[in-house]
Amino acid sequence: MEFKKLVSTRRSVRSYLSGASHEDLEAICKAAQQAPSWMNQQTARCYVLETPEVLESLRDAALPPFNRGSSANAALIVTTFVKGIVGFGPDGQPVDDIGNGWGIYDLGLHDAYLILAAKDLGYDTLIMGMRDVSVLREKLDIPENEELISVIAVGRSDTVPPTPPRKPLDETVKFF
Numbered sequence: 001m002e003f004k005k006l007v008s009t010r011r012s013v014r015s016y017l018s019g020a021s022h023e024d025l026e027a028i029c030k031a032a033q034q035a036p037s038w039m040n041q042q043t044a045r046c047y048v049l050e051t052p053e054v055l056e057s058l059r060d061a062a063l064p065p066f067n068r069g070s071s072a073n074a075a076l077i078v079t080t081f082v083k084g085i086v087g088f089g090p091d092g093q094p095v096d097d098i099g100n101g102w103g104i105y106d107l108g109l110h111d112a113y114l115i116l117a118a119k120d121l122g123y124d125t126l127i128m129g130m131r132d133v134s135v136l137r138e139k140l141d142i143p144e145n146e147e148l149i150s151v152i153a154v155g156r157s158d159t160v161p162p163t164p165p166r167k168p169l170d171e172t173v174k175f176f
């Protein structure tokens, strides 16, 4: 899809008909790997939930009711990053006041690529920040050195939500 159209038509969708195929989920995760990262450290990690049994049990256990309903029928990708690498020096100390915030920054870029790649393959997405981290960590065996950030629904939808308005540019951008 042409880039301008891709960016302008991507929406957070809260109603799905079906999930994504295994091949497409793999392609989406591969595209996300193309995102830039601090010294190419690539600390982002994906846990892809695609089988109906896993999806059903984890959606119920790890999502609040509104996100459970919004993501019904979709596949889920849990994204994490390995802590203590990006933004840290060889001595293991943070290089500045941002610390693991740099890992979150890299993961945000990774996830942005992920949702745009999904859109390009004809899928819609919903990033969900409201999730039960301890349930997901236990059930997916996510190690303690990874920070679990988001759960992203990926699926086919026939819903086209309205575009939530953006702030005027002069409120968010300063030119010098």
Ligand SMILES: Cc1cc2nc3c(=O)[nH]c(=O)nc-3n(C[C@H](O)[C@H](O)[C@H](O)COP(=O)(O)O)c2cc1C
Pocket (backbone or CB within 6 Å): 010, 011, 012, 013, 014, 067, 070, 126, 127, 128, 129, 130, 163, 164
């Ligand atoms: C970090 C993050 C967390 C979010 N968490 C949720 C969530 O838990 N549930 C939900 O319905 N939407 C969630 N959203 C979606 C936002 O509400 C949505 O991106 C915003 O309203 C703009 O709409 P758009 O994505 O269609 O442009 C989240 C988005 C981001 C980036």
